[in-house]
Amino acid sequence: MIASRFNDAEKQALIDAAAACAMTPSGFLAHAALSAARDLTRTAAQVAGEREVIAELFALRRHLAHVGNNVNQVAKAVNSGADARHAEAVLDAVHRAARRVDAFTEHYLETETRAG
Template sequence: MTPSGFLAHAALSAARDLTRTAAEIAGEREMLAELFSLRRHLGQIGNNVNQVAKTLNSGGDAPQAEAVLAAVHRAARRVDTFTQNYLDSERPAA
């Protein structure tokens, strides 16, 4: 399933469930907003990686390569944090 498909499915499922509380809905909105933000951020970083690769493949220097790689690492940590938060929210309370 594509990220867009997942988001559409999640939004439609949420709209059909009339038993959820306002707090649950707010929490899901925060998660969906973060997921959209992550997707946009990863797209931007992917574009930067492609620019660095094009420059290096054409024999040029890419002084921004380290900054782009640092952004990739930060984005990966952000995805990990989002995933862990999502999994934690899905676990039943003990």
């Protein structure tokens, strides 16, 4: 038996990652650990870089979910004939989210090109 300890943020990150992969946290942890154990040729920098990528992808996913919720609220208001006074702010948030995804993707591709 192997036991692991995580702080609250690490535990939540593990739970979120497992849910995104439709796995249990224990299953996700075992899969990730065994994958790393099978590939000992990777450098610590590569592993750290992947952690950053995964963390940013999950942050982007959460951000897009929040923006999507706001878009749905605006659509509901417009469809019911109500005033959608926050529509412009929501559209600005959509544009900012798209720029964030673009910037992350560009940075990631540049990093991979240099490393590859």
